[in-house]
Amino acid sequence: MDLFGYKAVPLREDHELILYRGHPKEVTAPCVLLLATVSPRPALETVEKLQHEYSFRNELDTTWAVRPMTLSQYNEQSVLVFEDPGGEPLNRLVDGPMETKVFLRLAVAIAHAVGQLHKRHVIHKDLKPSNIVVARESGRV
Numbered sequence: 001m002d003l004f005g006y007k008a009v010p011l012r013e014d015h016e017l018i019l020y021r022g023h024p025k026e027v028t029a030p031c032v033l034l035l036a037t038v039s040p041r042p043a044l045e046t047v048e049k050l051q052h053e054y055s056f057r058n059e060l061d062t063t064w065a066v067r068p069m070t071l072s073q074y075n076e077q078s079v080l081v082f083e084d085p086g087g088e089p090l091n092r093l094v095d096g097p098m099e100t101k102v103f104l105r106l107a108v109a110i111a112h113a114v115g116q117l118h119k120r121h122v123i124h125k126d127l128k129p130s131n132i133v134v135a136r137e138s139g140r141v
Contacts, residue, residue: 005025005029006024006034007022007023007025008020008021008023008036009021009022011033011088011092012091012130014038014130015038016037016039016042016046017035017036017038017046017049018036019033019034019035019036020033020035020036021033021034022034022084030083030084031084031086032069032081032084033081033082034079034080034082035079035080035082036080037050037078037079040075046078050071050078050079053080054070054080059122061116062083062085064112064116065113065116066082066083066085066133067082068081068082069081069083085140087133087134087135087136088133088134089130089132090106090129090134091129094129106134106139106141109139109140109141110132113141
């Protein structure tokens with residue numbers, strides 16, 4: 001996959017990884033999510049984390065998970081490329097208390113997604129709002 005045909009817009013960042021939305025320069029190409037290492041020389045554990053996440057690509061269904069497409073290089077960084085379901089990380093959408101209906105709808109959708117992972121004997125070891133993508137209009141998680 002040629003990632004140089006995309007403009008990367010940051011969605012979230014921590015000490016080792018940055019999540020970008022890749023907007024294609026060509027109208028016909030789809031948007032993608034790019035999970036890149038912060039450092040061009042990341043710790044071995046960080047690269048192994050990306051490789052481990054990529055290894056689950058065949059276990060995940062796009063109705064309840066963001067599925068990896070490829071593991072690549074972009075701007076001298078290791079990058080895990082995901083299909084983009086749209087939406088935003090949950091931590092960017094929550095700015096205070098939620099209405100009960102909205103909260104319950106999200107809670108049920110998150111529980112369903114985690115349940116689907118567990119059915120496949122996969123444990124998400126870093127479940128937090130910044131790692132949950134929500135399409136606000138549809139309520140899809």
